[in-house]
Amino acid sequence: VAVNLAKKMLDDNAARLVNALLRQIEDFKIEKVLEREDKAEVLALKYSHPTWFVRYMIELLGEEEAIKLFEVNNSPAPVWLRVNTLKTDKEKLIKTLEREGTKVAPDADLPDVFRVIESRKPPIRLSSFSRGLFYIQDKASVLAGHVLDPKPGELIVDVCAAPGGKTSHIAQLMENEGKIIAIDISRLRIKALKNNMKRLGVKIVETKIMDARDIPRKLKIEADRVLVDPACSSTGNLRSRPEVRLWVKKKDVKRFAKLQWEILKSAAEIVKENGILVYSTCSMTLEENEYLIKRFIEDTNSFKIVKAEPFIGKPGFNDLTNAQRLFPHLHDTEGFFIAKLVKTR
Missing domain, CATH: 3.40.50.150 (Vaccinia Virus protein VP39)
Known part of the structure; x- marks a missing residue:
């Protein structure tokens, strides 16, 4: 498809170039890249983090702990909400959110924080957000x-x-x-x-x-x-x-x-x-x-x-x-x- 598109929109030379590039990509082996001796570069490629940051975290945390950090960084971040006690309280907010199709769990450490478990729509689009009952804020x-x-x-x-x-x-x-x-x-x-x-x-x-x-x-x-x-x-x-x-x-x-x-x-x-x-x-x-x-x-x-x-x-x-x-x-x-x-x- 890409070759035909290049030929149609550009010319035969462009089509040949696209074809050659696609063949190179097809033959590319990521395993060869991951065989590099520089461990930081390998981890940077594997986890999509800047190489300098990978080196820094390995030195700061140790390789095993740093890899755990990189892995979690590549997973979806949780959504945390802070109840606005100037307008409501925890119990009332939980019930309000439930009526809007959002389920939250109170945090064990901080009294005014909830973690979103599931929601039919993004919290920022909820009526309770517009009314100022909560603020989206990391724990x-x-x-x-x-x-x-x-x-x-x-x-x-x-x-x-x-x-x-x-x-x-x-x-x-x-x-x-x-x-x-x-x-x-x-x-x-x-x-x-x-x-x-x-x-x-x-x-x-x-x-x-x-x-x-x-x-x-x-x-x-x-x-x-x-x-x-x-x-x-x-x-x-x-x-x-x-x-x-x-x-x-x-x-x-x-x-x-x-x-x-x-x-x-x-x-x-x-x-x-x-x-x-x-x-x-x-x-x-x-x-x-x-x-x-x-x-x-x-x-x-x-x-x-x-x-x-x-x-x-x-x-x-x-x-x-x-x-x-x-x-x-x-x-x-x-x-x-x-x-x-x-x-x-």
């Missing part, structure tokens, strides 16, 4: 809000906040009492955040369109708690966002780590004494996580790390055992890192 991302542990009446700053998943979760944990300053550099993403807040019934958010590195200069405040979830290499999202595999490069890790460092240093300046600073990413690399936090603690000499509770993941690497990591193959979430810090002076 690991919801965990970051619980680790922050905001209280009603407090002043919270959510850095790199849009489109507002964590912002809205913080608001419901605060029972819509207090104030959240949500910062993002993108006007378009802030617009999406505002729309989400309206749908979810969040009333305590003030938005700021600004570069997070300018926080100390533009915000003269002392916040009770600050959440920093900056842009990252997204290497923890290779399951839910497989397209990331096509663009993420090893050099991106260094670039993101530099940006994260600048944002974290900036955000830390507005945390009040004895206030809380939570740092999270959906990256799997040490440079964007443990190395950065350890350097931050040593450089500032005004923050100490405390246990990131509720602690449902694995301890962080590089002796940062109070931080926690979640893995797709172990926790059925995105790859995620969370560290909790207290400002001591």
